[in-house]
Amino acid sequence: MFDNFPLWPASASSNAFHVDLLYSFLVVVTIVMTLLIFTAVGIFAVKYRRRHGREAQPIHGSLLLEIAWSIAPLGLFMLIFAWGAVLFFQMRTPPQDASEIYVVAKQWMWKLQHMEGPREINQLHVPTGRNIKLIMTSQDVIHSFFIPEFRIKQDVLPGRYTTVWFRATVPGTYHLFCAQYCGTQHSGMIGEVVVMNPQDYQAWITGGAPTGSLAQNGQTLFQQLGCSTCHRFDVQGRGPNLTGIYGKPVALEDGRTITVDDNYIRESILNPAAKVVSGFKPIMPVFQGQVSEEQLNALVAYVKSLTQQPAGGVAATSSNNPGPATEKPKE
């Protein structure tokens, strides 16, 4: 809608139109009722303003009016309730044929696993036209999976699974937000939903060829996989700053000192708990099985290339994990 001053997000799911329709109805009801009251108050205030010689009339009430303006709103409310309930019922009933994707939320990233194998962090690739059911749980606190353009939201709880389903309809890139306050980087726990048409999605899911130099690919992966969320360059993050570490000695939690070489970088990606840098907690996720050999090489190459602090920090101007640059969402 109004491109320069949008009043609602893009509609990119089968659900969005129905939510917007009910929302619009509610907006109309609100405007009508508000105008009614404002006008009544306005007219009465002016027409019956204090004037010499005109007295107020002692009117006590009217049973008829009271009943009327109790029943009428009640009727309207019941209509709205029923409409919302039906819509909600559909939103809470995933179709039988929905494909499943597992989601694990943790402070402060989204980890997604497609049944076909690929894993994503803070990104979700889906094809248009397919019913998708997300089965979600949290590793720590309560989070909430929110895609405004799909009009879906579901809290993600520790200790159990919750589900939400959708069917994307328009290719493009859309926002993914965490909508339940979960601590320091709650506003950084964001990502993207990349909706592709079915052929492109097929190509993606079966593996694509990277482009660019090894270190450049590594940089892309570094962001995509969420490494930059903790390994920050601008301020002290939850993981060590990786600038200039290659070839230098580093003290470990267990008292040893080792030199950062290719093997150490590789080991820290695949089995981070083995050698934790002193002063940090062993909270880095394990990437064993999530990165291919080529991707490992690209990441190692990238870390080696960090001889000086990247200008402005890798993650652009913000401290959040942004995902790679994207095309504008298509309307």
Next chain:
Amino acid sequence: MSDSTVAMEHEARPELRHHFADEQQQRNAASLGMWWFLGTEIMFFGGMFCGYLVYRRIYFPEFAVASRSLDLIVGTFNTTVLICSSLTVAQAVRAAQLGKRALQVKMLLLTLLFGLAFLGIKAYEWGNKYKEHHIPTFEYNVVSGEGSLIKGNEKLLGIEEVQNDPVKLQQRKAEIQAHTKIFYSLYFALTGMHALHMVVGVGIFAVITWMAWKGRFTPEYHTPLEIAGLYWHFVDIVWIYLFPLLYLIDRRPVG
């Protein structure tokens, strides 16, 4: 303008406070105030009862087993003690209504005695729980050692069926540890809150006993005694709910 239709202070007893029209109003206000306050106490304990209901339903075996670890004889005895203390309170109020100062004091002293006895016995029970490692946070352990709840309850707790699978056994033990811990957490929270209210009650009754001894309560005026009595009865009733919920979950003989 307005005719005053109510008697004024100069004739009234010293206990009548200036903003009340008469003693009847003061007594009614005090009584209504205490009833409403007890209503808030019901809501306060209610939150914990709510939690108890939820967890008892989903973790019934663990709750049953943990409940059985509470000493039934001691608990029943303690319940009797508390009920007796309510009896003596009622007798004290009756004595005040009859103007019998000595009897009032006797009954109030007995009440204090029963109240302190209840608290003492409770402390003894908690001491036992501590020894058995059943107090959460203090070396809590229900799966081994002298406080083990597993022995004799293998079937009920689902231990029997995973005996031979070490991984599953470990997992089940961890669950039993966690779920019984919720029972005990609620047990200590509930009985602890109750005990706290008892302590306050004993304090109030110490003051009331002193007032009775000083002859402050007469057939015409014994409002503080009455409303303190209400409070005491309420604390008693809370216990009457707590006792079956905590001690009597499943006392069938274990076969």
Next chain:
Amino acid sequence: MATTAVLPERTNYLNAEHGIRSWLFTTDHKRIALLYLISITLFFFIGGFFALLIRLELLTPAGDLLTADMYNKAFTMHGQVMIFFFLIPSIPAVLGNFLVPIMVGAKDLAFPRINLLSWYIYIVAGILYIHCLVTGGVDTGWTFYVPFSSAFSNTKVVEAGLAIFISGFSSILTGLNFVVTVHRMRAPGMTWSRLPLFVWSHYATSIIMLLGTPVIAITLVLVVLERALNLGIFDPSRGGDPVLFQHLFWFYSHPAVYIMILPSMAVISEIVPCFSRKRIFGYSFVAMSSIAIAVIGFLVWAHHMFVAGISLYSALVFSFLSFLVAVPSAVKVFNWTATMFRGSVSFSTPMLYAFGFIGLFTIGGLTGLFLATLGVDVHVHDTYFVIAHFHYIMVGGAIMGYLGGMHFWWPKISGRMYPEGWGRLAALIVFIGFNLTFFPQFILGYLGMPRRYWDYSHMPEWQALNVLSTAGASILAVGYLLPLAYMLWSLRYGKPAEDNPWKATGLEWRTPSPPPTFNFDETPVVTWEAYEYETMPLPEEVTLER
């Protein structure tokens, strides 16, 4: 006309005794009301300071003013201070304490010493909270959701929880006093059907305070115990259920919002008849609506949890009940509007606030329907839409009612008139500033901006609306500072007030301004209905001085 004529001072509750001890050990409900007035005003500005930090940070997409942790503390403490230390006490503890005894024709509340105790409890709670604030603060969000608050937050959750726990007792004791006073201390002839609607609303509010507050008390105790002793009642990693916490929390916190709005409605029910010179339209319906809101308000709590993991059928029930609770509120708005019909309406400051209330509460209440509607709530839950909705009610509704009431009864409380011109200007500024601050947030919410976001640098398209909102907040701040200034000014330079400057009905207007310590020289005997404006003369034109 002399504006600062010094009349020979009659003995009233303000000058009856002097010295700090006479204030700190008073049992006079009117003095206690003023003690509360000073304390809640202090907390209002503390809460407002945090709002300032929030709005300044959100001027730009990047998190460049505060660190993330500081921001999270700012919104947490803004909410906790505003709700527990300002809104919940505000009207009941100030206007309620002052007026309820006089309105029912009593010399004081039923339990004056308990009244003083409730203020001291509030102060102890407030000091503890301020200590928590200055030694690190708390960052759990005002809602304390577990397991974040019980196991993950590194801030002073226990201290903040205890402070709020203690403040609850202040609330309970105030409610207790009101309920017993209304039941037992009414003057002869003051039947229930002759009670001012202010009293009916405060009665309903007190029921909620009494029955709801203990539940949040025990919930906070359990969270504190879990955090301090590692218990595992709510933490799933130890077998607990985090959704149980939400049920217990919202069981109080939903009715709490009615604690915050019913007293404001009480004020409007007094102002509108007075400035329309007419009885309230539908007295018994307005009275019963207060009770209905209190009762049904206890049955809707899980509408805060539609996407929290509750069952579909639970959600249906709570949505249905939430629509029901909207009906009595609508009935009140219609009745207030109808009161003006064929009345004789004037536009003094209290009435301007009443107009503002009616308009903004209508919008706020209607946007509540969006949230009660299951299909739409999924999208707008936990976004700025919710924030806009509740600020329309809490600020556009409750605070406007509070300010309207303070202006209306200021002559009675202080014996002085506030300057009418400034009063009207401030009301207008508040109205404009308020709408500019919060209306854009409805749009932001539907666009998808989540709550409690410190940084939105990946969504720069949200900046324009945030800038509008912050601009509005700066205007709103001016609107709030003005009354503080001119009311303080009026204490010394304001025109001395007559006993009944508004020519209003109600027993409080039959006492001097300010009233004597024991309110009435003789106990009144009531033989008239409430709001008998047909028997009252018109007030003199209130001139716009300065």
